[in-house]
Amino acid sequence: MSVNNKRVVYSNYLANPIYIDILKARPDVRLDRIENGSPEDVYGPLLGAAHVYQVGAARDELAPHFHVDAAFLKRTPNLLLVSSNGAGFDPVDVEACTEAGVVVVNQSGGNAHSVAEHALAMMLTLSKRIIQSDRRLRRERDVNRNDLVGNEVEGKTVGIIGLGNVGRRIAALCKGLLGMTVLAYDPYLSAEVMAERGGEKVELDELLRRADFVSISCPLNKGSRNLISTREFALMQPHAYFITTARGFIHDEDALLQALRDKRIAGAGLDVWSKEPPPPEHPLLQFDNVLASPHTAGVTIEARQNMGRIAAEQVLDVLDGKRPPRIINPEAWPRYAERFKQAFGVTPG
Numbered sequence: 001m002s003v004n005n006k007r008v009v010y011s012n013y014l015a016n017p018i019y020i021d022i023l024k025a026r027p028d029v030r031l032d033r034i035e036n037g038s039p040e041d042v043y044g045p046l047l048g049a050a051h052v053y054q055v056g057a058a059r060d061e062l063a064p065h066f067h068v069d070a071a072f073l074k075r076t077p078n079l080l081l082v083s084s085n086g087a088g089f090d091p092v093d094v095e096a097c098t099e100a101g102v103v104v105v106n107q108s109g110g111n112a113h114s115v116a117e118h119a120l121a122m123m124l125t126l127s128k129r130i131i132q133s134d135r136r137l138r139r140e141r142d143v144n145r146n147d148l149v150g151n152e153v154e155g156k157t158v159g160i161i162g163l164g165n166v167g168r169r170i171a172a173l174c175k176g177l178l179g180m181t182v183l184a185y186d187p188y189l190s191a192e193v194m195a196e197r198g199g200e201k202v203e204l205d206e207l208l209r210r211a212d213f214v215s216i217s218c219p220l221n222k223g224s225r226n227l228i229s230t231r232e233f234a235l236m237q238p239h240a241y242f243i244t245t246a247r248g249f250i251h252d253e254d255a256l257l258q259a260l261r262d263k264r265i266a267g268a269g270l271d272v273w274s275k276e277p278p279p280p281e282h283p284l285l286q287f288d289n290v291l292a293s294p295h296t297a298g299v300t301i302e303a304r305q306n307m308g309r310i311a312a313e314q315v316l317d318v319l320d321g322k323r324p325p326r327i328i329n330p331e332a333w334p335r336y337a338e339r340f341k342q343a344f345g346v347t348p349g
């Protein structure tokens, strides 16, 4: 085994100690980190020589290495694997990778518990008006409790858009803890699978009309971009809350702003934004009934540990010529296998 001949590059966003420790323990792997915002670093010798690129999903949007597309792949001729951080892989042009014989993986499931808990916490916090209560208590001597009347969440209806790893966890928590009715919209799943995952399959409009909470947990792709816009907010009930822990761009922020201004919905819990982090003067941050977080739904010790371990194990799988469990483009495998042989002189198993 030659020393350091397998080159892995990660962006500084993903400074996950578990990932780094696992990969550093392998004498045949050289691990390098690129900083944000420097095209020289990005397209220079490090990525040019890389076999693996670990791209941070959801952040780094202005950094030149954020989007792995055909132009990026031209400058990274040795690349065998793009590993996208988290469940989302929206910064990666999967088709271009497949064409280039580059395998794409994510760490789906690794942060599902954390993200689902965040969505539930947002529902409870908004509905019980906990943030408003906290603010008022700090600012006023004599808080009028009549101004802070909330709603119970128990027994209400949640509409979950996207019943994958995160969505099914939200369903389990809502049903199991709070006896909620769970409606779900997911065009990729049958009614049977959705029932197994705890949700009743409905069309999007029905979900929007019936839900007391609408919660987004689907990936951002061509089909989901701007899925929730003016028409969709108008279908929601005026007492309903909109929650998203998925990606900005699935909901139209301007349409949400208008819906809040017009009091068409009761409020929103937002973990994701069209620009991250949103600046403090962002108009959505001026609403008392908007609960905001800076893409921290999956930021827990447990999720970080899972994600770092899953990511590192899959990187090593691909560098060892083994099929990793979470391949997004299995059709890239034959080309990858040829390219792996050219690079390392052995045929992957």
Ligand SMILES: O=C(O)CC[C@@H](O)C(=O)O
Pocket: 057, 058, 085, 086, 087, 088, 089, 111, 295, 298, 299
């Ligand atoms: O917590 C993160 O690092 C973001 C990843 C997350 O958005 C995901 O796609 O699972």
